Amino acid sequence: xxxxxxxxxxxxxxxxxxxxxxxxxxxxxxxxxxxxxxxxxxxxxxxxxxxxxxxxxxxxxxxxxxxxxxxxxxxxxxxxxxxxxxxxxxxxxxxxxxxxxxxxxxxxxxxxxxxxxxxxxxxxxxxxxxxxxxxxxxxxxxxxxxxxxxxxxxxxxxxxxxxxxxxxxxxxxxxxxxxxxxxxxxxxxxxxxxxxxxxxxxxxxxxxxxxxxxxxxxxxxxxxxxxxxxxxxxxxxxxxxxxxxxxxxxxxxxxxxxxxxxxxxxxxxxxxxxxxxxxxxxxxxxxxxxxxxxxxxxxxxxxxxxxxxxxxxxxxxxxxxxxxxxxxxxxxxxxxxxxxxxxxxxxxxxxxxxxxxxxxxxxxxxxxxxxxxxxxxxxxxxxxxxxxxxxxxxxxxxxxxxxxxxxxxxxxxxxxxxxxxxxxxxxxxxxxxxxxxxxxxxxxxxxxxxxxxxxxxxxxxxxxxxxxxxxxxxxxxxxxxxxxxxxxxxxxxxxxxxxxxxxxxxxxxxxxxxxxxxxxxxxxxxxxxxxxxxxxxxxxxxxxxxxxxxxxxxx
Amino acid sequence: xxxxxxxxxxxxxxxxxxxxxxxxxxxxxxxxxxxxxxxxxxxxxxxxxxxxxxxxxxxxxxxxxxxxxxxxxxxxxxxxxxxxxxxxxxxxxxxxxxxxxxxxxxxxxxxxxxxxxxxxxxxxxxxxxxxxxxxxxxxxxxxxxxxxxxxxxxxxxxxxxxxxxxxxxxxxxxxxxxxxxxxxxxxxxxxxxxxxxxxxxxxxxxxxxxxxxxxxxxxxxxxxxxxxxxxxxxxxxxxxxxxxxxxxxxxxxxxxxxxxxxxxxxxxxxxxxxxxxxxxxxxxxxxxxxxxxxxxxxxxxxxxxxxxxxxxxxxxxxxxxxxxxxxxxxxxxxxxxxxxxxxxxxxxxxxxxxxxxxxxxxxxxx
Numbered sequence: 001x002x003x004x005x006x007x008x009x010x011x012x013x014x015x016x017x018x019x020x021x022x023x024x025x026x027x028x029x030x031x032x033x034x035x036x037x038x039x040x041x042x043x044x045x046x047x048x049x050x051x052x053x054x055x056x057x058x059x060x061x062x063x064x065x066x067x068x069x070x071x072x073x074x075x076x077x078x079x080x081x082x083x084x085x086x087x088x089x090x091x092x093x094x095x096x097x098x099x100x101x102x103x104x105x106x107x108x109x110x111x112x113x114x115x116x117x118x119x120x121x122x123x124x125x126x127x128x129x130x131x132x133x134x135x136x137x138x139x140x141x142x143x144x145x146x147x148x149x150x151x152x153x154x155x156x157x158x159x160x161x162x163x164x165x166x167x168x169x170x171x172x173x174x175x176x177x178x179x180x181x182x183x184x185x186x187x188x189x190x191x192x193x194x195x196x197x198x199x200x201x202x203x204x205x206x207x208x209x210x211x212x213x214x215x216x217x218x219x220x221x222x223x224x225x226x227x228x229x230x231x232x233x234x235x236x237x238x239x240x241x242x243x244x245x246x247x248x249x250x251x252x253x254x255x256x257x258x259x260x261x262x263x264x265x266x267x268x269x270x271x272x273x274x275x276x277x278x279x280x281x282x283x284x285x286x287x288x289x290x291x292x293x294x295x296x297x298x299x300x301x302x303x304x305x306x307x308x309x310x311x312x313x314x315x316x317x318x319x320x321x322x323x324x325x326x327x328x329x330x331x332x333x334x335x336x337x338x339x340x341x342x343x344x345x346x347x348x349x350x351x352x353x354x355x356x357x358x359x360x361x362x363x364x365x366x367x368x369x370x371x372x373x374x375x376x377x378x379x380x381x382x383x384x385x386x387x388x389x390x391x392x393x394x395x396x397x398x399x400x401x402x403x404x405x406x407x408x409x410x411x412x413x414x415x416x417x418x419x420x421x422x423x424x425x426x427x428x429x430x431x432x433x434x435x436x437x438x439x440x441x442x443x444x445x446x447x448x449x450x451x452x453x454x455x456x457x458x459x460x461x462x463x464x465x466x467x468x469x470x471x472x473x474x475x476x477x478x479x480x481x482x483x484x485x486x487x488x489x490x491x492x493x494x495x496x497x498x499x500x501x502x503x504x505x506x507x508x509x510x511x512x513x514x515x516x517x518x519x520x521x522x523x524x525x526x527x528x529x530x531x532x533x534x535x536x537x538x539x540x541x542x543x544x545x546x547x548x549x550x551x552x553x554x555x
Numbered sequence: 556x557x558x559x560x561x562x563x564x565x566x567x568x569x570x571x572x573x574x575x576x577x578x579x580x581x582x583x584x585x586x587x588x589x590x591x592x593x594x595x596x597x598x599x600x601x602x603x604x605x606x607x608x609x610x611x612x613x614x615x616x617x618x619x620x621x622x623x624x625x626x627x628x629x630x631x632x633x634x635x636x637x638x639x640x641x642x643x644x645x646x647x648x649x650x651x652x653x654x655x656x657x658x659x660x661x662x663x664x665x666x667x668x669x670x671x672x673x674x675x676x677x678x679x680x681x682x683x684x685x686x687x688x689x690x691x692x693x694x695x696x697x698x699x700x701x702x703x704x705x706x707x708x709x710x711x712x713x714x715x716x717x718x719x720x721x722x723x724x725x726x727x728x729x730x731x732x733x734x735x736x737x738x739x740x741x742x743x744x745x746x747x748x749x750x751x752x753x754x755x756x757x758x759x760x761x762x763x764x765x766x767x768x769x770x771x772x773x774x775x776x777x778x779x780x781x782x783x784x785x786x787x788x789x790x791x792x793x794x795x796x797x798x799x800x801x802x803x804x805x806x807x808x809x810x811x812x813x814x815x816x817x818x819x820x821x822x823x824x825x826x827x828x829x830x831x832x833x834x835x836x837x838x839x840x841x842x843x844x845x846x847x848x849x850x851x852x853x854x855x856x857x858x859x860x861x862x863x864x865x866x867x868x869x870x871x872x873x874x875x876x877x878x879x880x881x882x883x884x885x886x887x888x889x890x891x892x893x894x895x896x897x898x899x900x901x902x903x904x905x906x907x908x909x910x911x912x913x914x915x916x917x918x919x920x921x
Contacts, residue, residue, distance in 0.1 A: 449646065449648070451644050451645075451646060451648040452648055452650060454613075454615050454635070454642075454644070454648070455642065455644055455648035455650075456650075456661070457614075457615075457634075457635040457636045458613055458614075458635055458636070458638075458640060458641070458642035458710075458719075459636075459641075459642075459661055459662035459665065459709065459710075459713070460636050460637075460639070460662050460665045460666055460713065461636055461661070461662075461665045462636055462665075463636075465665055466636075469661070470650055473650075473652045474650075474651065474652060
């Protein structure tokens with residue numbers, strides 16, 4: 001029997017007493033424990049996920065998200081795809097027509113200005129083009145409506161339109177309906193899925209596709225976004241325009257009854273529709289140039305690297321990628337400055353913090369406690385107060401300058417400029433971040449037994465050699481931990497550079513804040529934030545490779 | 556350097572005192588003199604001042620008063636790194652960020668010894684402790700015993716004449732401790748180095764040392780070779796501290812040519828060697844080692860005084876039997892007998908008579 005057991009152990013997997021494989025048996029035994037542990041941390045985990053990971057994730061996602069162009073101008077983007085911007089020719093008439101219809105709907109939904117400001121990040125001036133066009137886009141459609149209504153007064157009535165377009169007992173084109181639901185939903189960032197009492201007639205969609213489409217767009221918008229019944233209301237002026245345009249060539253032979261009668265009357269209306277390229281050029285001559293079309297085409301994809309390119313002072317062009325014009329290149333410089341200044345701050349924290357941490361770790365308890373309170377005191381003071389205090393200290397009429405002048409070291413006329421520049425930022429941030437350096441250093445130094453120094457001295461080392469060869473190497477994990485902490489904190493610091501940094505001492509985070517709250521270019525802000533995060537992770541990785549993260553101790 | 560004969564004092568403490576707080580003396584009037592090549596152990600309970608003495612010798616503490624001399628010169632004002640004293644620490648104090656070889660190279664590097672000579676010395680020192688295969692390891696990759704060997708090799712690698720050891724075997728298990736005790740002693744004698752060894756383990760002190768200084772309350776209570784210390788304790792502290800000991804309280808009745816008659820508190824009279832009792836009527840603590848108590852009357856001298864005893868407990872310990880008796884009103888009188896074929900195993904309740912040679916019974920201070 002024992003022989004058989006032994007053989008099992010040698011040849012196959014080890015079995016538990018009841019014959020199940022030991023691994024499974026162990027996993028089963030541990031599952032409950034793990035489940036209970038997970039349950040215990042579940043509230044915190046969910047809290048962290050919901051309030052931390054998800055918002056950051058969605059923020060970062062904004063850096064590549066670019067569906068606003070395709071959502072606002074779906075038809076235009078589609079038709080523009082085949083146009084070659086480098087050919088030097090304007091897009092085809094069909095693109096202009098699509099743009100007219102898309103822009104009309106966007107203007108009705110008041111979404112065109114949003115698109116304008118999005119494209120304005122890439123090409124300044126486009127914002128006003130869209131705003132201008134939105135205002136004038138319905139001129140032509142209004143004329144068309146007037147012409148139709150004066151010739152066939154029945155069209156003044158919304159119910160006429162409804163009867164004309166609604167499927168009723170006929171076959172409905174449900175594909176068109178759901179497509180328009182999708183289109184309006186994407187335009188308005190909503191689901192556009194509310195109930196509605198309308199389905200486009202399949203027959204009409206065959207004979208008058210553009211009109212049916214426009215009417216359905218309107219009906220969906222009216223029902224889901226405005227919450228009104230399309231059956232009793234007048235459609236957008238776009239619908240009569242589409243009708244008159246299509247009737248010029250439409251074959252009405254398949255129709256009978258009221259519809260045939262109405263449309264035959266309408267067909268008789270004589271309304272001249274100029275080419276849409278002329279219509280748009282009338283609204284704003286810029287539509288007659290390549291530039292807006294080029295911009296739209298370049299930035300029409302749903303995901304874009306454009307924000308990231310902007311974040312490193314480059315931009316997307318029809319030919320590929322290019323640097324921004326010289327005068328707009330500030331972000332790379334700002335990144336570089338942020339990194340260099342963070343390093344300077346980290347180094348000065350090491351230099352100032354090391355002796356203090358050493359004292360903390362080696363003084364008798366009573367004195368060390370007093371010193372610890374002094375180290376922690378700044379923590380109990382508001383960050384804003386500490387930063388403002390530096391303003392008082394460093395400004396030209398401030399305490400330090402006054403003392404230097406009084407001592408005669410500095411001429412009254414040439415007071416030192418120590419604030420609103422990089423010097424001010426470095427001084428204030430070193431002071432603010434110093435505890436984050438001292439505390440990890442201290443906790444590591446505390447674990448270095450004094451017997452090491454004694455051993456080194458007994459082996460013949462002088463005080464300096466003993467320190468440098470024995471104590472210092474063992475305190476490096478503390479320096480490492482403190483440096484990572486201070487560096488990562490300072491690279492994303494905002495408030496202190498904002499207050500004492502002036503223009504030359506600001507960090508990349510101040511730029512991010514500007515784009516979040518002032519220019520509202522969240523995509524660029526998100527891209528800058530993502531790059532910052534990537535840089536920190538990269539540095540962390542390098543640090544791990546060089547020093548080893550196991551060597552970092554916080555206590 | 557001229558007259559460094561073995562007789563001359565190599566290490567000397569003269570009227571050394573040490574106080575940390577200016578109120579209490581940790582070391583009181585310490586006088587000690589060691590010849591070259593001696594293995595001296597400072598033994599004592601914790602807080603008795605032995606480690607402080609070692610630290611003063613190493614230079615990590617300064618004497619409040621008195622003179623410490625090494626090879627005839629006072630070293631009071633010489634910093635530790637210039638004293639050239641090897642030291643082995645309680646927690647080994649091997650530098651964790653260096654390999655074993657780098658640890659050993661450290662004292663040689665600070666002495667600016669060339670690379671080839673350095674390597675040779677490291678090799679030799681590691682060979683002494685049979686650790687040559689471990690030169691490339693880090694201290695954390697070694698077991699406690701191995702670390703201790705490396706610490707020893709590091710203290711010896713720069714060939715100091717004096718090596719200090721501060722409870723070096725305290726953290727090791729019994730078996731390893733015994734092996735290393737033997738090795739350290741052998742190494743010290745082979746190399747002819749002078750060793751000051753601090754421990755609170757009396758077995759260690761007895762087995763390793765040429766002489767043992769028993770510390771208590773900042774003073775040396777007795778400084779003697781192990782056998783004398785064990786067999787001829789000079790006061791009751793030493794008798795109690797070293798080995799197992801039976802004590803009986805009594806009063807000196809008479810002292811005649813080297814023998815004292817003591818009346819125990821139970822009324823019985825016994826013979827004892829007067830050690831630090833001088834006059835009749837003095838209270839005394841009589842001390843007898845458990846293995847020197849005899850139950851076989853035939854082996855006692857004719858006319859020797861005996862005491863009645865009742866067996867309370869018999870403990871079988873393998874090599875020996877330990878029997879607890881009630882003697883003269885004391886319930887913890889212990890005798891040890893060898894586990895020999897003819898040895899009787901006493902059962903509790905048995906009444907026996909015990910006695911001893913008068914020279915094994917010492918009348919000490921009360």
